[in-house]
């Protein structure tokens with residue numbers, strides 16, 4: 001009942017080599033995907049964890065076919081809440097379509113995200129083109 005020492009050693013060495021290569025490949029395998037997932041600054045998602053707090057929110061109320069205030073200044077990417085206090089549908093739509101609430105039902109509320117590029121963005125109501133305002137991102 002003596003174990004064949006030479007065979008066991010050979011088997012052990014083989015096992016070690018196999019384990020090593022398995023470890024190596026499993027180590028090399030997830031390394032690139034891990035580094036790519038650990039670099040998410042390219043995602044422009046609206047992160048609620050804004051450390052600067054510069055994205056001050058804004059509010060626009062539509063009443064009597066007027067945007068109030070007609071000129072609003074918000075931070076880049078700020079969430080603007082639009083309330084329709086009229087009895088007909090309205091929209092708040094950027095001339096360049098960079099933001100658009102779509103139709104807001106009477107008494108309803110919609111939100112949109114301000115552009116991240118500073119500048120003055122004129123907008124209108126696509127249902128009543130005489131309704132106009134300017135959103136300034138600064």
Ligand SMILES: [Cu+2]
Nearest residue numbers: 090125127128
């Ligand atoms: Cu309108």
